[in-house]
């Protein structure tokens with residue numbers, strides 16, 4: 001989709017949202033008019049990059065499902081979407097299952113390479129097959145990152161060869177983490193941020209993304225990754241509870257914090273909204289909504305000759 | 309252009325004990341809401357979830373809204389039908405504090421949504437023309453602090469309660485999370501009840517409002533943010549994320565909320 005069409009769509013959206021403080025700092029409350037913020041394409045000027053999307057929107061083909069997702073992303077100023085794990089989802093995906101899921105993403109990338117980046121879904125329990133899939137989709141294919149979900153605890157040694165190959169390919173790893181009921185409620189092979197910090201300590205300097213940053217218990221998740229500067233915190237997928245963004249910026253620095261949505265199960269809006277609403281500088285909001293992810297992906301994109 | 313402003317049906321004073329708040333004072337809360345075009349915010353108190361002296365909580369809520377609410381904060385007092393003499397709390401909310409409605413917390417107060425005491429309360433509130441809000445969840449049950457997590461309140465059994473009291477008007481708060489929003493048959497039953505509304509604070513899924521209305525076109529859906537527990541902007545941006553007709557947008561922004569108040573007080 002070209003830029004002119006994007007701008008046209010932006011202009012057609014009637015709701016008005018003064019988000020950034022530059023638009024909302026007037027001493028008098030701004031009236032609710034169509035003349036401000038969104039009418040001026042404020043979010044679109046940021047050009048949001050989303051670190052964490054699944055193409056679960058309805059449609060008769062993967063590309064059509066993606067078209068439905070992009071149409072909604074366009075309404076809230078999202079320029080690029082990292083996509084992975086096409087449904088159906090299996091907690092303990094077999095090689096056949098993760099390959100089929102990746103085939104869908106490859107199909108989407110054939111149509112949507114200007115908007116989407118692919119992360120290959122692996123299950124390190126099947127190490128040989130995972131390494132082969134990494135070659136197929138990233139080394140020899142169009143994907144640029146790796147997604148690991150709940151098939152294998154991420155502190156296990158099976159991940160080491162994957163992390164080493166990822167480093168060679170400059171492919172960042174997005175590892176799902178959650179801390180449910182202080183860890184007692186986690187699925188048997190569901191990772192925590194503490195386990196991701198263990199993995200990171202074995203691979204210093206290799207960029208990792210802490211998916212969900214522990215989820216509802218993000219305050220523990222942020223602490224768990226604080227001492228590992230190569231781990232970025234993904235904000236995706238929790239309720240938009242006040243405080244997470246402020247704490248992440250305070251404890252990790254804004255450059256380690258990434259906006260992600262976990263769409264289509266989550267709302268783009270609820271997840272973008274917490275960055276917009278956070279008590280941090282506009283410069284930090286722009287880092288989180290776009291620049292940090294862009295910088296993280298640049299080595300992989302350059303490797304592929306893509307200059308976004 | 310939306311000349312009739314935005315009504316936020318899910319706003320709170322005081323901070324939830326496990327979380328901070330972006331609004332240190334009621335004035336800070338009002339300032340941000342007004343900046344985003346909110347003309348009226350239905351406001352309860354988090355203290356009501358954990359305090360037994362609910363009469364005291366309601367009095368402080370009414371006073372804070374009157375003192376600092378700048379005409380925006382509209383207090384919704386809480387009544388706990390599991391407490392002795394709750395009828396007096398209801399009377400004070402209506403006659404002394406002149407509240408516009410009530411906000412109930414069955415999960416925190418330990419009664420079921422089909423408890424006969426709740427049905428009586430709904431009936432009494434209807435007689436006084438007060439709409440009822442029922443809080444179905446607050447914290448993600450997967451979060452920490454197990455001592456403070458109330459069980460999520462299943463909304464479906466309330467349909468049978470409210471249908472028996474047709475003059476009652478009710479709204480379910482924080483009820484639109486995935487298990488409900490993804491259940492089209494249940495949404496249509498909500499819509500068919502005719503006197504029951506939802507709000508969007510915990511609604512997720514891309515373009516969630518449009519998806520709800522596709523499942524149940526006549527379902528009354530109001531704007532709600534659960535501020536300041538949630539970031540207000542998360543709810544606000546949902547209005548933009550969904551492609552809505554001007555009529556649908558107006559209904560969510562204020563029509564549903566105004567209609568609920570008008571229908572309740574027209575008894």
Ligand SMILES: [Zn+2]
Nearest residue numbers: 052054237262
């Ligand atoms: Zn995800």
